[in-house]
Amino acid sequence: MRETWVVGAASTRYGRLPDSGREAATRVALEAMDRSGIDPKRIGQTYVSNAFGVAERQAHIGPLINTALGIPDVPSATIESACSSSSAGLHEAFVHVASGFADAVLVVGVEKLSHLDTLTATSYFAMGADYPFETRNGATFPGLYATLANVHARKYGTRSEELGAIAVKNHANAARNPHAHFQKEISMDTYLGSPIIASPLRLYDCCPFSDGAAAVVVAAREVVGAPSAEPLVIRASARAGSIADMQDRPELTGLAATQTAAVAAFRQAGIGPEKVDFLEVHDCFTIAEVMALEDLGFYAKGSAAKASADGETARDGKLPVNPSGGLKAKGHPVSATGAGQVVEIFEQFNHEAGARQVPRTEWALAHNVGATGGSCSVHLFQHR
Amino acid sequence: MTLEEAKTAGHTIAAFRHAYEEENRLLGFRSGCGFVTATWGLVCPSCGQRDLAEVELSHGGQILAFSVQTVPSDEFLNEAPYAYVVVELDGGGRVTGWIASIAKESELSVGERVEFVSSYKPGVQFRRVASAGGTR
Numbered sequence: 001m002r003e004t005w006v007v008g009a010a011s012t013r014y015g016r017l018p019d020s021g022r023e024a025a026t027r028v029a030l031e032a033m034d035r036s037g038i039d040p041k042r043i044g045q046t047y048v049s050n051a052f053g054v055a056e057r058q059a060h061i062g063p064l065i066n067t068a069l070g071i072p073d074v075p076s077a078t079i080e081s082a083c084s085s086s087s088a089g090l091h092e093a094f095v096h097v098a099s100g101f102a103d104a105v106l107v108v109g110v111e112k113l114s115h116l117d118t119l120t121a122t123s124y125f126a127m128g129a130d131y132p133f134e135t136r137n138g139a140t141f142p143g144l145y146a147t148l149a150n151v152h153a154r155k156y157g158t159r160s161e162e163l164g165a166i167a168v169k170n171h172a173n174a175a176r177n178p179h180a181h182f183q184k185e186i187s188m189d190t191y192l193g194s195p196i197i198a199s200p201l202r203l204y205d206c207c208p209f210s211d212g213a214a215a216v217v218v219a220a221r222e223v224v225g226a227p228s229a230e231p232l233v234i235r236a237s238a239r240a241g242s243i244a245d246m247q248d249r250p251e252l253t254g255l256a257a258t259q260t261a262a263v264a265a266f267r268q269a270g271i272g273p274e275k276v277d278f279l280e281v282h283d284c285f286t287i288a289e290v291m292a293l294e295d296l297g298f299y300a301k302g303s304a305a306k307a308s309a310d311g312e313t314a315r316d317g318k319l320p321v322n323p324s325g326g327l328k329a330k331g332h333p334v335s336a337t338g339a340g341q342v343v344e345i346f347e348q349f350n351h352e353a354g355a356r357q358v359p360r361t362e363w364a365l366a367h368n369v370g371a372t373g374g375s376c377s378v379h380l381f382q383h384r
Numbered sequence: 385m386t387l388e389e390a391k392t393a394g395h396t397i398a399a400f401r402h403a404y405e406e407e408n409r410l411l412g413f414r415s416g417c418g419f420v421t422a423t424w425g426l427v428c429p430s431c432g433q434r435d436l437a438e439v440e441l442s443h444g445g446q447i448l449a450f451s452v453q454t455v456p457s458d459e460f461l462n463e464a465p466y467a468y469v470v471v472e473l474d475g476g477g478r479v480t481g482w483i484a485s486i487a488k489e490s491e492l493s494v495g496e497r498v499e500f501v502s503s504y505k506p507g508v509q510f511r512r513v514a515s516a517g518g519t520r
Contacts, residue, residue, distance in 0.1 A: 122455060133480060136506055137481045138480075138482030142453075147451045150449055197455050245480075252448075
């Protein structure tokens, strides 16, 4: 396999996009390509993710983006894997480049949902679950993760205040991130005073519906020459799945897909969790950050919530987790989220993260989950 | 698919829905490995065998997990608050469903006995069985 790098990355601010998704995706793609220094003629493929494009009455967005980028002859495909769509695109880009099938690949994720009301957006999000066997029986996305949170709490004693500490931490990080949807800190009192959405999850346990777009350019080391920014060396790109419906899974305190992808990723990279300096993990709800840290192998089952409440995962803690603010507070523009995590790692590796800069940037991990773990991506990046 | 066709075609999603909506039945499949599921499939997700036998699932069971929903999707707009439940049925098989008029987590408990109830409302609906206690 060829050594494969992320050589350019760019993102909109998450929140409410004035542009259409198509315009925002094209703008960040051009910014990422400019940042990479790669000749656009070397782009061999574009992978676009836009799971809820139908909300804008638009599908087949790839050729529109490529045409607007001046590369109409480049093939494109749309990749949908619910909330892990653009990390699935990154994986396919890695496979293309590492195998020699393409020298460079553009990965773009975009979502625009802010023009929908909460009821419609909640209904759209629930489409990532199993409609006849979960959603039709009353499941919503917060409801499914809340069910997992209750099982986790029952088995391990996970407390509301521990989940709240994760929300407070991620808001503190997002307050220092110009890309973030919520650029404000919250207190534990604010968290505890927020309404229940799906018990035990409160409003501040939940990520927002965000608009946003993010793009990364992946290229073979041998074609890059002198990179214009410090690249991320992709040391592992692993994907895995779980039984789609929660009720048929043998275990409900974690996500098997995360566990499987993590084992594969650490094996590919030839390292263990102890080498990783910081993480961007899939915290669509605070309980998801707890499960991620345990399933990825950073904490024993039942211990991540307490460690988080003790400050271990703060920006200046032992293991910074979601320095961007995570899905929880940076925001969750579904199909942009996976690529956006890589943008954060790119900025951290290039020491461009300003007030949220983490101290060590040799190794980083990105973890992105589709729905309730039916699909999952884990990427490991190393400093050159 | 017509209702008549749904009744006779076992391996269809429509048959699952027709069973609980029209026939007061919970349909399931038992794999050769013993795995019982109330979810549609052609191959057992547990062992990979294809010999899935249609089985009648029990109407009674225990709450394995639940969450009280206050912000519903469009189909449940008029039902909130309610409890979304995962029920371990007597005799095997887990099914998801909902219990009406549950406003607080303290009103329900894991291990509590529930039973499937025929309803004109969406989805698989359960109700609490008053005579049996849970771990409240």
